[in-house]
Amino acid sequence: MAGKKGAKWRSLKPWAPSPEAEGARQNYLLFARRQERRLWSKAKRSETGCLDWQGRLDKDGYGKFMISLPRLIKNKQEQCAMRAHRLAYELTHGPIPSGLLVLHSCDNPRCVEPSHLTAGTQLQNRRDAVARGRVPAGEKHSQAKLTEEQAREVIRLRQEGADVKEIAAAFGIATVTVYQVGRNIWRHIA
Numbered sequence: 001m002a003g004k005k006g007a008k009w010r011s012l013k014p015w016a017p018s019p020e021a022e023g024a025r026q027n028y029l030l031f032a033r034r035q036e037r038r039l040w041s042k043a044k045r046s047e048t049g050c051l052d053w054q055g056r057l058d059k060d061g062y063g064k065f066m067i068s069l070p071r072l073i074k075n076k077q078e079q080c081a082m083r084a085h086r087l088a089y090e091l092t093h094g095p096i097p098s099g100l101l102v103l104h105s106c107d108n109p110r111c112v113e114p115s116h117l118t119a120g121t122q123l124q125n126r127r128d129a130v131a132r133g134r135v136p137a138g139e140k141h142s143q144a145k146l147t148e149e150q151a152r153e154v155i156r157l158r159q160e161g162a163d164v165k166e167i168a169a170a171f172g173i174a175t176v177t178v179y180q181v182g183r184n185i186w187r188h189i190a
């Protein structure tokens with residue numbers, strides 16, 4: 001495992017783009033390419049054909065690949081991390097198209113097998129999750145039953161121009177609820 005215990009590290013968040021973050025990401029990828037062997041050595045083939053990440057996992061169960069990057073300004077090392085499956089995708093399939101997620105066809109978040117990884121939208125991800133029974137669907141539950149995170153997702157999908165009916169189906173909510181989200185109680189998080 002890279003880094004000392006308790007060492008500070010930075011997560012490279014693709015959903016918070018900024019020139020500074022993009023610079024750090026490019027720097028990270030440059031170093032990651034040089035450490036590619038270390039990446040693959042941290043994964044183990046399972047009986048199901050998945051390549052399971054054996055290193056550190058984040059709170060959502062995704063593998064985390066830590067790299068110490070030299071900091072150009074303060075001349076210090078900085079620990080940066082990217083999700084292992086996203087990195088595996090970048091190294092084998094090329095850059096992740098802007099704004100897209102890397103989805104698992106095997107539904108196994110710790111898997112880094114490149115043939116199990118595809119780039120897709122948040123909406124596809126939701127649809128897959130519902131189809132595989134990972135999240136409850138079918139019930140037209142009320143607005144109050146959406147979590148704050150889900151409401152944020154709905155708002156973002158609408159801003160991206162996604163079809164209201166498709167969003168409703170993906171979240172298992174009524175179309176009217178999709179319209180309501182972002183208006184009333186969710187306004188403060190939009």
Ligand SMILES: [Zn+2]
Nearest residue numbers: 050106111116
């Ligand atoms: Zn897999």
